[in-house]
Amino acid sequence: MSIIHVQDLSKVYRIVEKDPGLAGSFKALFRPRYKDILAVDRISFTIEPGELVGYIGVNGAGKSTTIKMLTGILLPSGGAVRVLERDPYQQRVPNARDIGVVFGQRSQLWWDLPLIESLNFIQRIYEIPPASFKRRLDEFAETLELKALFGTPIRNLSLGQKMRAELAATLIHDPQVVYLDEPTIGLDLLVKERIREFIKAQNRQRNVTVILTTHDLGDIEEICQRVIMIDAGRIIYDGPLSLIKARFGKFREITLETASPIGLFALPTGAEIVQQADQRLTLRFDRTVTTASQVAAAIMNQLEVADFSLAEPDLASIVKQIYSGALHA
């Protein structure tokens, strides 16, 4: 039995264009000028209990909007959502008991209260039985290393500490589904690593269903088995991560800085130009056809290279390739 059903789901934001100032406010109230933005466009998918799903796409693709409809924050403009057999908007309160949400950009904790008081607050709001609250608290003190932070006001926590606290607050009522909207934003690699481990462990131990949005493909690679990719409000890929990796994992990008403006040169075999500037050249090559050293050597023979670096292709370039038919090839 699927835990989440999404059918032809759409969201149109109708925004009121408003002139500045008091007069503008009143004009907007009585003679509104509307502009419609189609943020999510007839998407469908189902998610099974215990799945770890990466929901990815470039800025403005519609990820957060989808999450907000799944969580009952926004009323869909069209289509249907069912989470745990409920309509999350109409049955907001029962739905809220069974889900947890992290918005990476903002905290749900009380800025001025010590962490432990924030968590007590959440216990009251969710009516968590004291025994299981205590058990979870002890668990998180350990796994999220929060013990030393319980007495600290949220405003005094570092970004990484805050996100660990945030995860504790999100999971303390033992939700069945957890939505994580950019939980690793702005964190250093060490903290990211710890958070990924924690999410995986929660999924393993409690079979929590996780839907995760991120711009860091590393998060996806470490946590998710399944990827849903959205662009301009439409789903452009829904399938196993392994397929994406097989298709795009074989590509690498090499960026070269030259000492003088780039003149004419012959493209090494198996490579193509991604970007070319005055003294900067980015190439993509297929690892199964050629190697980084062959490509670099071929270029160095022709141009005076001052520096170079290697990278995996980022999300934007994967999206571009999907459009150009890379997955059907």
Next chain:
Amino acid sequence: MLRRYTSLYWFFLIQRFKILMEYRLNFFIGLTSTIFLQAAGLLGIWVIVSQVPDLNGWTLDQVLLIYGLLTLAKSINHMFADNLWVIGWGYVRPGGFDRFLVRPINPLFHLLADRFCHDGLGNFLVGAALVIVSSINLHLVWTPLNLLYLIVVVISGGVIFIALNLITATSAFWIIESIPVTQIVFNTHEFARFPLTIYPKAIQLFLTILIPYGFASYYPATQILGRDPGLLAWLPPFVALVLAVFSYRVWLFGLKHYGGTGS
């Protein structure tokens, strides 16, 4: 349900005072500043009433009773529903309102409980003092029944204030910055500081039917003072109830339009 929300409100209140105690100075400034503001308002009333000795046959003490009732009603709004003023820039714009919608409690309750406004306590004290002083000067006898009436009309008045602010605050779901809209409606309560009979018919009707602040001050005062109260003096709780239901409908309608902010 009611028990749960009452005990939750207490919990919110205790947390709120914990935070306030961290900023003790602000706490006392807020508390006393409203008292000073009230003093200025009172001075205005005193000037007007003493300049116009016969305010349609209303004495200074009688006007002060009206003003006291209005101030008590307003203080209830101030204490318990001040967040309706700041919903736009304080919650919708920065995105905190999203959080209220994913918690297993009523979002409106969450919004209101999120900030008990202690500044309103100052208003409450001033309002209570006005009612006490004027009723002593007027030799009013407070029978238990009168006292019950007083309590009911003050609460009703508070609900009327809150309901009107709720309607205007809902505009935040469209235009985010709702304060100017709230301000315009709210400010008409100033008319209700005086006996409505001093105004032209149109204004009387306005404060009775359209924006019924009259039920928070003048109409109950006619009953307490025994100045030929009509049926209208018994209506405050009903007006409050109808307005509360209507404003909550408006709020729910607005929620459907809530789009939050990007990111």
